[in-house]
Amino acid sequence: MTTNGQHRTVETKDGRTLPFGASQVGVFELVPRLGYREYWYPAIESKMVKRKPVTLKMLGDDLVFFRDTNGKVAALTDYCPHRGARLSGGFRRTPGGGPIPGKLNDEFKGYITCPYHGFVFDGSGQCVAALTEGPDSKLPPKLRARHYPTRELFGIVFVWMGETEPVPIEEDIPWYFFDDDVIVETYVRRWDMNWSLTIENSHDSHAVKIHRGNSRRLWNLNLFRKSPAYHGHMRISEEGDNYIYIVSTAEAKAPVTAYYDNLKKNWPQKTWFRFRTTRRTGGSTKKPKQFDPHRPGYTGVYRLPAWVSPSGSGDRSHLRCAVPVTENVVRMWTVTLTRKSFWPGLKRFWWKVVYHASHVYQLPQGTNEFEDMPVQSVGCLDPDRPQKIGATDVGLIFWRRRMPLKSRDAQRVWGTKKVAATAAEIKTAEEREAAEAL
Ligand code: FES
Ligand SMILES: [Fe+2]
Structure with a gap:
């Protein structure tokens, strides 16, 4: 030894x-x-790409987004093929990327102009003018910036990051996004950790340890809920070409506290305040879950390239998509889906209140940023240890x-x-x- x-x-x-x-x-x-490349990934909310180009790092690549002559969001490499300047012109860069404002690069509507020597590119990445070489320059037809295919759906710009031919985007986005009756809300934050860690932990046992005692749970009374003392075992309940579903086999039957012989103690040690038997997170339990027919309870999906559904109940589903930025930074998309028909008329306004004042406060902020992120961040967890x-x-x-x-x-x-x-x-x-x- x-x-x-x-x-x-x-x-x-x-x-x-x-x-x-x-x-x-x-x-x-x-x-x-740095993530799987042959996929469509959410990049940026459409409303954030206006006249000014914006830059983002994705899967280690620096991209620049701007509106082309049709008003559609185009994505190119952020490096000019002339001599390598950033087309976005951004200099206040962070490791996680932008979006940040560029300079002197939006002179022609529908095109991006390199701030260094003024070479102008269209939405396909083709150089159309070399301002500092003059109108007779021979270079423009020979210069092309790498182009990344884009699609705008649900107010989100998706980007094909692959080297090969893009697949129809419907293959890479969970089907319920395309339901006519859906409302999609997004919440995007940068996390300092590798993208895969936050996916693979989504259906492990950490929830019964980390996610049981935060003061934010007072507001929806979840702090008083009878939570299971352990997960016990997990099993894969279903497997497809690009996804698996995972269920906990013991959680539903687990007691509120359990005795550990070596410690001569129970854990959790204080459970007297846990008297609620109904779960309140995620809205009313009276309404059926609509978006995920596979999930009979607190189960979830891992879906390629980086989608998970950690939780959801009642009238809404909570999904996340981890978009790798660098090896140690991820752009975390939290996507909340609900049905329009659950919130008819003026109730739609009430949904906005519920979403911003309660849902975001409890889930992406309270649960993920307050509880998950500190444990998994760079410096707190080393994924390269045995x-x-x-x-x-x-x-x-x-x-x-x-x-x-x-x-x-x-x-x-x-x-x-x-x-x-x-x-x-x-x-x-x-x-x-x-x-x-x-
Ligand atoms: S580096 Fe872009 S125009 Fe010269
Ligand atoms: Fe978690």
């Missing part, structure tokens, strides 16, 4: 040394640190091992040989782990 109490170590095939029994498939062994995962981690094991092989990146870019070889390696690793566990 070593001085830190570690018994023995094992060497992995890729040369890492792990404590005996640690999971051999790390967070990023197959999941790309891990030992258990029965409540089946969702993330699947996310790390199986979902990458389902991804469009695997099918279109990684190559079938690599995918087959990786699948074989996973099988070997699982067999080895099983043997070592004996």
Whole structure:
């Protein structure tokens, strides 16, 4: 035994040394640190792209957004193909990207002008004029900035980040967005952490620890709710080409407190104030859940490239999409869906009040930013350390091992040989782990 109490170590095939029994498939062994590329991602709210171009970093790429001659939002690389200046002209940049205002680049409506030598580009990325070389310059037809396909839906600009031909956007957005009866609300924030951590934890056991005692829960009386003491086990209830559903098999039956023999204590230790049996989060439980027919209770989805539905009940569904910015920064989209028919007439105004004054306060802010973010942020959690995962981690094991092989990146870019070889390696690793566990 070593001085830190570690018994023995094992060497992995890729040369890492792990404590005996640690999971051999790390967070990023197959999941790309900068995200899957062959997908449509939400980029920016349409209303934020006006006459002035704005820049955003996505999946490590710097993009610039502006309105083309048709008034549609176009996206190009933010680097001018002439000599590499930022087309956005932005200089007050942060690692997470913008949007920030540029300078001297919006002189021609429908085009973007490089602030350095004044080369002008249209929405497809084609250079149409080189102002400082004059009207007879031969360069414009030869210069093209990389163009990223865009689609505007539900007030959101989506961008195809892939190298290959874009798929119809409907393949990459959960179907209920396209329901005529839907209202879509978005809340976007930058989080200092890797994108994948906040996806893979969405259906692990942390909720019963982290999400049980915040003063914001006073307002909807959830602080007094009888919460289960543990999750117990998770299982994959359904699997598709680009998604899985995960259910907790023990939570519904778990007691409010449980006894731990080694500690000679119960946990949670104080439960006398938990007397409510109905769940109030997410609105009235009298209304049926409409947007996710797969979810019988507190279950959820992992959907490629980066969608999760951590919770939802009553009249609304709460989804998140984690858009990688850099390896340590993610732009977190929280999307709330409800039905127009739940809020007819003047009640629509009441929904806005409920959404801004209660829902945002409780969920994306109170739950995610106050409780999740501090634990998972850079400096608080190191995803590159060896891990030992258990029965409540089946969702993330699947996310790390199986979902990458389902991804469009695997099918279109990684190559079938690599995918087959990786699948074989996973099988070997699982067999080895099983043997070592004996
Ligand atoms: S670098 Fe853009 S015009 Fe020269
Ligand atoms: Fe959480």
